[in-house]
Amino acid sequence: MDYKRRNGGPFLGGASQSKRGKPAGEWEESPSHFEEELSMFDDVDMEAEEMEGQAGHDVIPVGDLFSADLNPRWRRPHASSLDSSSNTLVFQQIDLDYYLGSYQRPVPGMPGQSQGKVPIIRMFGVTDNGNSVCCHVHGFAPYFYVPAPSGFTADYLGEFKKELNSAVLKDMRSNKDNISITVLAVDITRKESIYGYHGKRSQDFLRITMAMPRLIAPAKRLLEQGLKFGPYPIQSYQAYEANIDFEIRFMVDSDVVGCCWIELPKGNYRLREEKSMGVSLCQYEVDVGWTDLISHPAEGDWQRIAPLRVLSFDIECAGRKGIFPEPDKDPVIQIASMVQRQGETEPFIRTVFTLQSCASIVGSQILCFTQEKQLLQSWAEFLRTVDPDIITGYNIQNFDFPYLLNRAAALKVNLFPYLGRVRGIKSVLRDLNFQSKQMGRRENKTINMEGRVQFDLLQVLLRDYKLRSYTLNAVSFHFLQEQKEDVQHSIITDLQNGNEQTRRRLAVYCLKDAYLPLRLLQKLMCVINYMEMARVTGVPLTYLLSRGQQIKVVSQLLRQAMKQDLVMPVIKTEGGEDYTGATVIEPEKGYYSVPIATLDFSSLYPSIMMAHNLCYTTLLQKGSAEKLGLAPEDFIKTPTGDLFVKSSVRKGLLPEILENLLSARKRAKTELKKETDPFKKQVLDGRQLALKVSANSVYGFTGAQVGKLPCLEISQSVTGFGRQMIEQTKQLVESRYTISNGYQADARVIYGDTDSVMVKLGVGTVRESMDIGKEAAEWVSSHFTPPIKLEFEKVYYPYLLINKKRYAGLYFSSCADTHDKMDCKGIETVRRDNCPLVANLINTCLQRILIDRDPQGAVAHAKEVISDLLCNRIDISQLVITKELTRTAQEYSGKQAHVELAERTQSMCWRTTFPLTHSTTWNSSCPNHSRATTHVVRLSPVSVAKLCSRQMVCFHYFKVFISTLIFRLYL
DNA sequence: TGAGCGACCTAT
DNA sequence: TTAGATAGGTCGCTCA
Structure with missing residues (x-):
């Protein structure tokens, strides 16, 4: 499974096809x-x-x-000598992790716990001169919160700390680090839960600081199970922010984002001058207290990228x-x-x-x-x-x-x-199982390589x-x-x-x-785009490759929440029932030889959340409205019956995050227009893209039921509003653009999906369609709360509507005279589970129909292809679906074939099974590669018969498809 | 033969 | 030890 995905054929045995060693002369080509x-x-x-x-x-x-x-050239440029008392050190940080170190040695004078092992953050980076930096950041310890029990005062802090500490110690199965203090500190602090609106009332929380990140989970568990201390009866505590990665915790608290520039002011850091003090291969190795470093937001000059x-x-x-x-x-x-x-x-x-x-x-x-x-x-x-x-x-x-x-x-x-940048740390291979709904199960391997980012292009x-x-x-x-x-x-x-x-x-x-x-x-532009994503979302570069989407939203949410003293509860993950999504308007299927205008809500879900102030912090839980004495005008009821307070009462965090993202995107886009330096342009373009993607993933985060902070009230309200809006848009358009209102024809919404409507305005030209479309978009927008906005996007002319999520048309947007492209959605031409012959045939047919306006030509072409097919005039490498062959081959061949073929299936190469003899030739000719490789699989007569019938099915499928296409169009 | 289901991939 | 969402078309397969 883990062989490289290359164009070469699989090692399937059988010497007949494989080339024997050739004399050297043959390779001496030009x-x-x-x-x-x-x-x-x-x-x-x-x-x-x-x-x-x-x-x-x-x-x-x-x-x-x-x-x-x-x-x-192998070595980095020479690093000039540095005097920490008179030189400031500035570098772009590109990797960040932590390790457990004993604090006293080797660096005295740094803040932090002075006994036992302490977590030390390690940042790796590069200066403007291209010198490498390893920076040890001291004094930051992991913590989490629990609500203080009622009547709790500072007098109980010592008792609480002692009890929790001994409970955690007792809970440890082994104590090989010989830890004696697990709980470093417990403080009372005023915080408020992010989840639900409760009258802006902050309450007392206990901030529990632990000695090491790995002690957070047991402490949380023990507190949930119930802890007894002082005069209080045994009671269970809900944990807040106990599920935050330590790196993220540090970055949020110190305002560091991924790949930002870090400045260590002179006099505030120590240089490890003697080699014996340094543990890394970096040219500069320094120690700094976590409150002494300056993190520069990626703006202006600080958007640059180190060499x-x-x-x-x-x-x-x-x-x-x-x-x-x-x-x-x-x-x-x-x-x-x-x-x-x-x-x-x-x-x-x-x-x-x-x-x-x-x-x-x-x-x-x-x-x-x-x-x-x-x-x-x-x-x-x-x-x-x-x-x-x-x-x-x-x-x-x-x-x-x-x-x-x-x-x-x-x-x-x-x-x-020893491939990392820290001496003495061995690079070890580990198996990693990564699973997500989006990507399916994926088995991966990982290798630790401290200080270097592994950016596997595949x-x-x-x-x-x-x-x-x-x-x-x-x-x-x-x-x-x-x-x-x-x-x-x-x-x-x-x-x-x-x-x-x-x-x-x-x-x-x-x-x-x-x-x-x-x-x-x-x-x-992978490196640039990933760096911009790291900067926008605030996570380390490596997270973007090794983790999912959620961590990016968590990072942003935490940063925003901290400003308002809000804390995030740890939610038990339990898969609940799915909620209703978007509406797809029943299509009026057919071929339209008139212009069809398309109107879209731009950033629909983010704009709904902003317009209606949907957020964790504004959600009114059942009965809250009465309890808090809120007037009816203080809150709204969403289409799904959920209640949220208006922004006049409290502005939500999520809307705020979204506004920041979208306004930052606007800024990036205007800067992009002004910028002339191509390299800076790339950076800005990567930035605006990252901002857009980020805004769109907020909704998904609230709906992720197996996630860090799901809130179905938000996500189902969002889709609920969306459903209402698309219905309303259809009605508005159809009620205004009518003959009785002085227009040429009665407009009809012939299709719509989630955030768009396709309108037949009854006009004959693209120009008219564009004009009315623009006007309609503006007029409909005025019926919705800003920033919700309907925009005219494009005209399709002509337009072929086959079914829900399946259509094609010539796309006009920039100019009314010439089409930009032929746009196909959901049709075989854009799907990857059809063989190229199907895709090519359909594509040609669509061109005949839409561009040449020659439906008869399309039918003729289809007939010709079928005839060629039946008469064996077609290169079958285009025809047969690998997966089917794979399945059959798996049944009849050994494990070797299974492995190779499974890998091949993932790479989606189409190849031939021709001629169908007992030794079937597998031809791994990629559509892109002219020179084919051949290997032989021995198949039983039974499997050959199967393959034959499979081809028959393929012919059959063709006939069915073509006839339905023709039927749908013209009969 | 057709209903029902799962796999796969796409639209938004 | 970690995972964005739902809607929906089409095909292959199974089973009554």
Whole structure:
């Protein structure tokens, strides 16, 4: 399952198709485009390299690789000496974690508990000069709240603390850290629960500070179970904010957001000058008290990004024929690495570590090893020397890193697995099960690498893009119109066992696989967009890759709540009943040869929450209205019967957060318009996108029943208002735009979904439709509470409405004379569970119908395709659905096939089953890849029969589809 | 044969 | 030890 998603075919055994080792001469082709590109880098670099007295493309014997003389670019720029009493230290923080340290050593004079182990926050970052920083932040301890029992006074604090402390101690199964104090402090503080409106009355809460983050959960549990202290009877306490990650707790309290700039004012921090004091590989290592650091909001100059080092790498291993490479048996033969500074366009380090000799490649450095152990050891040392802030690659998280770690363990390369920035912390492989409704169950591996952000491009793509195929090849083609170097997996071992020319060919391939992720990262602006998301939502960069959506809202909610002394209860998660969602207006199906105007509510759900002040803090629980003596004009009743106080009584937190997000987005967009620097433009665009996504995820958070703070009253009220609004919009439009009101025709809303209505205004031109549409949007908006706003968005002309959530049309928005595109929603052309033939056929038919206005042509085309199909004139690689084959193959073939095929299914490649003999050929020709790989699966006669019938089903499906299409349109 | 259900993917 | 929401179309499969 965890093999790299590449274009190469599966290792399904069967030697008939796999290529035997070829003579070296066959590989001596003209240099690929990529090689030319590499050599160009070399030209650019020549000048610099002459200065360094070192040509980049020499084959270097293993020696002192890491000396500054030999490889001057590997190291970070020299760090000038720092005097903490006269120099301020400023850096962009990119990773943040904590560890337990004994406070007295090695840093005296820092705030915090002076006994036992204390949590210390560790921030890693980079200065403007590109120097690395490790900053230990002292004195911040985890805490949570419980409501104080009635009549509680400060006199009881000591007793409470003592009882809780001993209860927690007693609860510990083992006490290997020899903790004697678990509860550091208990204080009385005035707070109010965020959940529900209760007359703005704050009450006494106990703020319980614990010695370590992991003691919070047992303390919370014990308090819930019931604690007895002083004169009070045993009683249970509800915990507040006991489920907040320690990092988030710190960041919220110290106003630090992900990837922000941190300033340590002179005189307020200590530099670890002696090497023995430092624990990290960073150039500057400092200690600071948590209240002494200054966090700069990402505005103006502080929006900039430090020159981060991004390392991309790829490994090759020599598998045995037909067997998936196993790290305890199969060697790592090459590791290609490219290092680029964030913001630059070319990698400044291009290196391949090879096992055995390898001919030189212009533009890159080749390091040859005779011992695999030495190769691994040296690469780890290379990584530590280059000291990247971000590590990327394709499927490195689930393949390359695990393979390297396991291989190093098998070969007993004991110094290998120290890949983080903290000395002595071993990088360990762990299995991680991640499950969500959105993504399904996903089994992942994780490797700890303190201070470095692992940015696996595959994971990013899986998260952010819906693609038909996720192979590096397909992805590169899709985004860059570029492909991998053509080397099949099956021949990698042969290339390795050939000569230095064949190994060179492999090295070029490997280099490109390291280069493509860098290019993709740049093209998709991943680093910038993720940083902006971290800044907007306030979570560490790593959370965005390893965690879900909820943490982002929690972080924002906590920040806003803290300002008003509101605290968040810990809600028991129990899956309740689903609530009603949005309305989809029954479509008047058909083909419309007149313009159809589309009106949309912009940011519907956020604007509903703002307009009606829907929030945890404004929710009136049953009976509260009377108890609090609220007048009817003080609150509203939502369509679902829930009550919320108006903003005149109290302004909700969520509306406030949303207003901030949306106004920040407006600002970013206006700045974007003014900005001329392309790099700053990218940052601003990433920012406005992050702000939009953030605003939209607030509603989902309130409705997430298995979540940190679900509130169905809010979410069902939101959808309730939405349902009411779309109905009302339909009625308003249809009542005003009528013949009796002097318009050309009676308008009809022919379809609508959630926040949009499609209106047939009865006018003949796109222009008229746009004009009336704009006017209608404005007029309808005036019937709703701001900031709810209906906007004219586009005109479809012509428009084909097939069903709910299935339609197509020519899209006019910018100009009334020419259409922007053909827009298809929900139809086979945009779905990924149909084979390309279906998608292509439907697409062509739709073009005939909508663009050429030639329905007969569409029918003719469909008939032609069916006829071609029946007469075997079609490349069947377009036809058969992988999943079906997979299922069948699973039944009849061994485990090996199961694994390979399951992986293949995820990558959604379509391939052929032709000809259908007892040895069925699996042709892994991606639609994007011209050169196919073939492998053979042996199938029983029964399964062949099954496959045949499957094809019949496919034909049948075609006929059904086409006939229904035609039927729907014209009969 | 058709109803009912689950898997999958999309719309918003 | 962690997870945004619901609506809804289409197909394959099972079972009466």
